[in-house]
Amino acid sequence: MPTPRQISVTVNGTVYESTVEPRLTLADFLRHELALPGTHVGCEHGVCGACTVLWNGRAVRSCIMLAVQTDGTEITTVEGLSKDGELNAIQQAFVEEHGLQCGFCTPGFLMTITEMLDRNPDPSDEEIYDYLGGQICRCTGYQSILAAVRNAIEKKKAAS
């Protein structure tokens, strides 16, 4: 078995020094080693998007990345979105628009939308579809998620 490696990674603003097996996925590292289980695993082959996290600001699938790849980088997970129990604009929009049912895919959607709105606070419908098209939700039929995205855009505009 390959030798475990030492990594240093910043997750939601906290620096973690860890020794990990090279084969450990980023999702398992976050969920089981760092006790951040809000990142959910839906397919383990990079299709469904439930495990999406931000890696240096980019939305990536943590089920098909290895923890060792994140050495020296920054990760944001769903646990990093709210502050002191206050939901952020995107989370609040999902609650208001009933943008979730079982909620298992939701963290992945929230992280993808975070990246989208960080890059462009006023995306076109085409851009929204482009981003959401890689995330699978089995419950909602996407209509309320689309409404939540539009709600979040308005909330962020009003706040800026």
Add this chain to the structure above:
Amino acid sequence: MTSRIPNKIADLPNSSPRFIGQEVERVEDRQLVSGKTEFIDNVSLPGMLHCAILRSPNAHAKITSIDTSAAEKMPGVIAIITGEDAKRWTQPMQTVPEGWGTLCLATDRVRFVGEPVVAVAATSRYIAEDALDEIIVDYDPLPPVADTQKAADAPPIYDEHESNVVFQRKFTWGEVDAAFTDADKVLTDKFRWHRLGANPLECNGVITEWDIIDGTVTTRGSFQSQVNMGLLSAGALGVPSNRMRVISQPHGGSFGGKGGPRGTIITALLSRKAGGRPVKWIEDRMEYLAGGAGQSWDRFYDVSLALKTDGTITGLRVVLLDDLGASAEGFGAVSAAKPLAAFTGPYAIPVAEYDLTLVATNKLPQSPYRGMGPPPHNWALEQMVDLAAVELGLDPAEIRRKNYIPKNAFPYTIASGNEYDSGDYEAALDAIVEMADYKALRREQEEAREQGRHLGIGLVNTIEPGVFDWNAYAIVGSQQTGVPEGATVGIDIMGKIVAKVGFSLEGQGQYTVISQVLADYFKVEMSDVRVVPQDSLSAPPHFGPGGSRLGVAITGAVLGAADRLREKLIRVGANLLQSPPEALELSDGMIRIPGVAEAQIPVAQVAATMLARSDLLPEGMDPNPEATYVWTAAGRTPADDQGRAKSYLTAANACHLVLVEVDTATGMVEILKYFIVDDCGTRLNPATCEGMTQGGVAQGVGAALLEEYVYDDDAQLLTSTFIDYLIPTIYEVPMTTKKALVTPSPYTPLGAKGMGEGAIHTTPAAVMCAINDALRPLGVKAHEVPASPRRLWTLLHDQSVG
């Protein structure tokens, strides 16, 4: 003792209800959007081991040897079990009908690709999976039974059965032969619905501990019905039912596919072998697709309609061949029986016949999926109605209107025996025709055809049987009538309300409904109500979600419990106000004497009196401000010899109108417009109802266009990832225009009808009817679901193959 359960929101003891019937935010959501909800894979117990399962690569083979010796020596591997352990410690899993099951691990023979053969418990999942690589299983392949239509005559896959026919019977309701003899016209067509299934975003997961000293098994998991899981597991493990403790964790969707006990039985055996340590098994997606509870409805239909020239449908014959796969475990034949609850849809078809054959093959055993059987049946029926319209030169809207059960005919008993509670189908049709501007769409279609574009309109209507009852499945062996759902409602010394129930979060927002109902009943804020799930041994009798029942059933349970609590509060209030109990009422959160302004005490104060002032209580009073009620649907009847019973309590109806375009060059279907008129009685939380409907549309679009488990001629699964098994994304699912009609149920708590399965009953039929409407001028018919681009292209361009 009966409870007063209001049939209308206006009958709640609240002059101005604020929550029930309103689009309130869900109490579940703040946790969910924060990633804080405790799904099963978030749970970790001290000393917990991790399970990985070695599965059969063969569809049908004898197991000649299993060598686990190398795996046993690996550091971190604690326990390994094979079919021999399953034989020693367990019984076959329950099947419907009986006698078509296996143990949790294959013994001498494997019968489907993905069947569990060996299971390992190790200190990490990574080590457990490494160990699988070191296990050697020798197989002697047998010829697989892969062709559903030839299965009946193929060599039996079970030695103890003479053939692969699991169930065969013809049900006749009325003078069917006469109806067909006397018909002006008889139409017959065939339909093929390929396998698809639930695929919740979270697969199955379980953690089980077997306390060998105490003889108790505790299992936590992603369980839709914990009591059902408990009974199925206890039966297989030989554990007394009161020593089988089941804890349902919040789960990431189910859609019917989280009912099987196999994971619990396997982890229980591993725990037993590991000295009682908890063992976790988290199913991955490839396990789910090949060997999980995710495949349903593998059907061949042969359907006939008897018609009068004016379009009146006088008889319906359905011949169904369904491929159950390698066993009838779990709910087996139930899904083919469910269509009895709404066999003739919204139509007043007086007689009908159902010729049902279920066969076993070497594919994954079927599992329940949302709708539990009617969605394919509805497509076959609705497509036949469209065919009749074409043959008789009628508009699809008008032939439907002509055959509807009239609104003054309710309650109405259909030919297959169930009773529909209420409905106004013509109103739904009128509403959708207006909302969609149906005439304009027909003009648009004509214009498009002139330009060489192929647009099609699907206009269909369906019934959703709601509030399931076991008696609906009497024809396949169910002996029960009634499905109890209980709740305990209490008020604590600070006046806060706790509701204890027997189910966890699944996505339908039932904790929100409970909070809405109780907040309005006692006139408090929704945040003053807390819903606390209990395990299978501590909860009142329950079933949980399933069969579009929980919203109605739990509303009945909490209202029944609240009413019993009201009676207690009034007894105490009578003592405090020194008046007879008959003079008092609960109203707007007060126990009071009507018409006497000062004679009122807040409910919270009365409850606190019960707990803290025994000196003020009536003599002999039970001082517990808490009450339990177990709701079950009234008036259900045992089935007769033809399966006829009052079964599902409610009949929601929906009318869908969809406009599609078929690209004849590629076989691609694009949904251009989608309209829905839906009537599920009183809408307890309209936003939740809308979400259920839209989610059902998505799954219906998947069924009609995308989703299919493909097995090759050797019964090898070709669709074992989400790259091959296509779940609809936002690009494929239409944003729908919806309108709600409200025809309350006269029988249910607050007049609500079951509606959680909803649009999957309707959408596949609507999309398929639209596709066939588009194809009609081209002289071809789409008879297979899903209507994938390959299938449509073949139909259009290579008819020698199609």
